[in-house]
Amino acid sequence: xxxxxxxxxxxxxxxxxxxxxxxxxxxxxxxxxxxxxxxxxxxxxxxxxxxxxxxxxxxxxxxxxxxxxxxxx
Numbered sequence: 641x642x643x644x645x646x647x648x649x650x651x652x653x654x655x656x657x658x659x660x661x662x663x664x665x666x667x668x669x670x671x672x673x674x675x676x677x678x679x680x681x682x683x684x685x686x687x688x689x690x691x692x693x694x695x696x697x698x699x700x701x702x703x704x705x706x707x708x709x710x711x712x713x
Contacts, residue, residue, distance in 0.1 A: 644702045646681055648674050662704040664688050 648659045659681035660668035667688045671677030692699050 644685065645704045645706065646678065648677055648681075650674075661685055661688075663700045663702055 644661045644663050646659055646661055648657060650656075651658050654670060657671045657674050657677035658668060659671065659674075659677035661681060661684075664685060667681065667684050669677055669680030669684045671680050689699055691697075
């Protein structure tokens with residue numbers, strides 16, 4: 641089973657690191673380091689999915705693949 645792709649990037653504006661999951665709208669987190677942003681977005685992912693289940697909402701299947709992965713395969 642594949643899991644959700646996570647983007648992690650530095651934001652000069654926010655003065656820290658941002659992690660997001662493109663397949664889960666609005667699922668993102670901030671951290672002082674890339675590792676902290678990753679840990680925070682994993683918590684956000686769990687809560688996003690729990691909330692969607694509680695609301696009876698559809699949970700998207702992982703499908704986002706950055707172009708670099710498509711070129712490399």
